[in-house]
Amino acid sequence: MIITRTPFRISFVGGGSDFEEFYSRWPGAVLSTTINKFMYISTHRFWDEEIIVAKYSRTEMVKEISQLQHPIIREVLKKFNVTGALEISSNADVGAGTGLGSSSSFTVGMLHNLYTVFGRFVTKQQLAEDACDIEINQLGEPIGKQDQYAAAFGGLNIFRFESSGAVTVEPIHLKKEIYKALEKRLMMFYLGTQRSASAILAEQKKNMQMKTAHLEPIRDMVGLVWELRDVLYSGRLEAFGKILHTNWMLKQQLSSMITSSRINDLYDIALRNG
Secondary structure, X not given: OEEEEEEEEEEEEOOOOOOHHHHOOOOEEEEEEEEEEEEEEEEEEOOOOOOEEEEOOOEEEEOOHHHOOOXXXXXXXXXXXXXXXXXXXXXXXXXXXXXXXXXXXXXHHHHHHHHHHOOXXXXXXXXXHHHHHHHHHHOOOOOOOHHHHHHHHOOXXXXXXXXXXXXEEEEOOOOHXXXXXXXXXXXXXXXXXXXXXXXXXXXXXXXXXXXXXXXXXXXXXXXXXXXXXXXXXXXXXXXHHHHHHHHHHHHOOXXXXXXXXXXXXXXXXXXXXX
């Protein structure tokens, strides 16, 4: 049995600039971190040479890859020309639809697992690019590239998106005391709801295609990436929350579905309480 563990991520600033609609015009950048919540993918040789078993929120048993209903599993198995005798299972520390990039963590984890099954070495860069190809090109998901890179590389990073489609990774290495201070200042809450990002991102993508005005807030968010990097390296963490707030205000201009009255109320309560 082979088990891969792939982290989920939190995107701090710059989200939206990882879409081709943006970085084909202006350089994009995102500052994000992975967290200690993970997607687990396990594979095991199945006793029937003609059967593929996929276990996730449901169980599928098929003889042909094309019969698989799970799109990511189907496309990854097609990439590796799997014909049968394989059982795949997935488990996660957090449910889907919570805004932590779980779909891309699933894709990266599946790819990493299958590369290992077939005894093939793969770099983090290749894992990320393969995941982007499957989700964006093969499945046509209205998403950018940041989630795949965050899942593949792990840690605290800046991802730069060039007009050519190339992505460069700048790891952020902080002093231990700054890391600890940052962790103490950050809190994450589950709001009790789950929702697919696809509809939100589809509207955001459409707006970027049709309205240049929707690109301006993203340019401002890219500028915040460099401000936040300076804040982190200098240890001026009192400015961290202010930058996140500015990014949140800008982000709401990208889609009418970014927030809700309930989220706004909870956000205001959090601000009033420090």
